Amino acid sequence: QQQVKQSPQSLIVQKGGISIINCAYENTAFDYFPWYQQFPGKGPALLIAIRPDVSEKKEGRFTISFNKSAKQFSLHIMDSQPGDSATYFCAASFTGTASKLTFGTGTRLQVTL
């Protein structure tokens, strides 16, 4: 019930291409879905987040698509750049007072020249 499944485990994309990472959750009570970016040896940084009352949210080159009925959400990175090479984690939690995040297993993205 608390799992968040993430795929793919790793992804190689050419510079300028679109990177797509998918997540699926089980607990329908989750109502906050953030994506984090983590560089080696650093803590995760919040990239973008969405709530289930919207189907899409865009911030710059990053877009979250959300499908409530399918219990799935995905991160799209447009015009991928070598600087985007990092590990990306999706997560889910409940809104309100700071709540525990349930993390996906992570996707290692490599953007090649």
Place this chain on the structure above:
Amino acid sequence: GAVVSQHPSWVICKSGTSVKIECRSLDFQATTMFWYRQFPKQSLMLMATSNEGSKATYEQGVEKDKFLINHASLTLSTLTVTSAHPEDSSFYICSAGRGGEKLFFGSGTQLSVL
């Protein structure tokens, strides 16, 4: 954005010694802080939830006597790894919330126990 400072960023210690890691919220008061552990190429594993002025809540399987958490103020939480052993070597990360659902992460501490 909110800043969470974690210190030290790396530490090497001998087996049997204790190590303290600090997590500070620099520009906001953190009602709740979380401590995570991350092994290479793996996801973050929540160890415990720390609330200011009360005892930490540990996740199942985490030894509370080994991983001591103190959240004495709204801006500081500490994790002490007591009697550290090589198997405790890992990347430890804290995060802090200021009342909403957003969590802000520290930069992590790489612990190596020899």
